[in-house]
Amino acid sequence: MVEQASTLLQRVERITYRALKREFALDEEMLNDLKDELIVARRIARDEDGKVLVWIGEQSPASRVQSPES
Numbered sequence: 001m002v003e004q005a006s007t008l009l010q011r012v013e014r015i016t017y018r019a020l021k022r023e024f025a026l027d028e029e030m031l032n033d034l035k036d037e038l039i040v041a042r043r044i045a046r047d048e049d050g051k052v053l054v055w056i057g058e059q060s061p062a063s064r065v066q067s068p069e070s
Contacts, residue, residue: 005034009053010044010057014053016052039053043056043058
């Protein structure tokens with residue numbers, strides 16, 4: 001379910017928590033687990049005003065380090 005939610009979020013870029021609950025038949029505890037996975041663990045989303053999940057994309061460790069230009 002985490003992969004499905006991640007794919008959906010990447011496609012739509014923004015989704016309310018209410019819509020996520022309905023789309024995946026989540027209770028509040030399951031929604032909180034999903035938010036923790038996407039925001040904290042995977043760092044591919046952020047919370048907006050406690051109502052919306054926003055896609056911020058994936059970053060590989062290599063892309064976070066800027067190499068000096070020649």
